[in-house]
Amino acid sequence: MYLEIVSPERVLLSAEVNSVTVPGIDGEFQMLNNHAPIVSVLDKGVIKVEGNLEIPKELKDVVTKAQDGKWYFPIKGGVLEMKNNKAIVLAD
Known part of the structure; x- marks a missing residue:
């Protein structure tokens, strides 16, 4: 599936x-x-997030990769829409 995570x-x-x-x-x-x-x-x-991701260097301060292979994006809240095999997260 396709995933977009967008912050302000x-x-x-x-x-x-x-x-x-x-x-x-x-x-x-x-x-x-x-x-x-x-x-x-x-x-x-x-x-x-589980997948073979390439995280840009400028996001390394925000995103972490755990030993289980998952990527972790901390959020303060937000809204998610999943439709047609595409998930969009508007995150705070």
């Missing part, structure tokens, strides 16, 4: 990914390829 300052990610886990206001949930359409408000936490 910059685009954090725009890439094909295997999965994304987000901090929904009612709890964390994961989306995989061909997930049903959804719109959700996001809570403070981290977006966990």
Whole structure:
């Protein structure tokens, strides 16, 4: 699936990914390829992304890669829309 993570300052990610886990206001949930359409408000936490990503050097201060191979993007909240195998996160 295609994932875009956008903050007010910059685009954090725009890439094909295997999965994304987000901090929904009612709890964390994961989306995989061909997930049903959804719109959700996001809570403070981290977006966990699994995939073979190339993170630009200017984002290394924001994004971390854990030993489990997942990329972690901290957010203060936001909104997510998943539709047609594309997820867009507007993050604070």
